[in-house]
Amino acid sequence: MPALTPSDKALVPFVSVDHMMKLIHHIGVEEMMAGIADYIEADFKRWELFDKTPRVASHSEKGVIELMPTSDGDVYGFKYVNGHPSNTKAGLQTVTAFGLLAEVASGYPVLLSEMTLLTALRTAAMSALVARVLAPKNARCMAMIGNGTQSEFQSLAMKRIVGIEEVRLYDIDPAAIRKCAANLKGQGLRVTECTSAEDAMEGAEIITTCTADKQYATILTDNMVGSGVHINAIGGDCPGKTELAPAILHRSAIFVEYPEQTRIEGEIQQLAPDHPVTEFWQVLTGAAKGRTSDSQITLFDSVGFAVEDFSALRYVRDRIAGTDLFHPLDLLADPDDPRDLFGMLQRAKG
């Protein structure tokens, strides 16, 4: 009687939301973001190996659904992610995601994972990695503008990786400020609830904008931004969806993940297509300069790039090895005779 159970290769390790939460608690949220930042740094330092393409975006009136593929030649990965700013009004998340890694040699998947939580961790890890390199030395205070899903992760990654001691919160929705302040209580940060974006920026060396609005919004105007700060702009990540007044961009040294994608989606969509920007991976390898003076404004025009998700999935794959924090998922049809898919189907009948 031929086996009706799939082979080991057909059973793909699946990390559910429950398993991801257990993994994060097992490692510690800050420790895990620091670990993911190390994996991102390692992958950015071998940038030229990767297949790179701007993500494939399907836009609608309400939001966007995107596929983010990449490969380093041995392993292929992609993330499915959405961005729907009005979802929260219906009790749904703005951003949800899942992702996959596959072996390039056989094309067989080797990991399927939830990535809603993982995206929050990897986005914060990336922000903090960039700030560690570009922000003023000894930055201790961050303005956190937009206190939704990403905000606690951003704050804790900046604490763990950059050494931030105080976070100043502002959101147009006071309930979001209260939620973020309550979640950050007892996490080793001084938390100040602010009444405006200007108030939040008082004394901050790092300014994070992390709002969700499907339009050209102006979260920061030119006169609000003094010299020497580092801006971590997260929320402008789609055509027609930005957070900064163009004048700020003209005063800043701009750092990006992958220019071909950022010019479509980032703050720099507001600038000429040849406006000079620096690719962050080149700062890591020493091929380009980072901050060049204390008075310079550095701007990380973050949109989120596929290699960061690949790094985060790679990290998860390494961490779940030898644990029971995954289900073996019966994902692939895998007949004993590889050309007899129909026979396998017939044998499974009644």
Ligand SMILES: NC(=O)c1ccc[n+]([C@@H]2O[C@H](COP(=O)([O-])OP(=O)(O)OC[C@H]3O[C@@H](n4cnc5c(N)ncnc54)[C@H](O)[C@@H]3O)[C@@H](O)[C@H]2O)c1
């Ligand atoms: N760059 C990246 O890699 C990356 C990754 C994930 C999410 N994002 C983007 O980051 C943004 C935030 O994501 P989220 O999951 O935290 O969304 P969210 O909806 O949970 O939170 C957004 C918050 O912004 C607030 N807000 C809206 N307009 C504001 C304004 N004018 N001033 C102050 N606050 C304002 C809202 O009240 C809300 O609390 C989204 O735009 C999302 O697309 C970017």
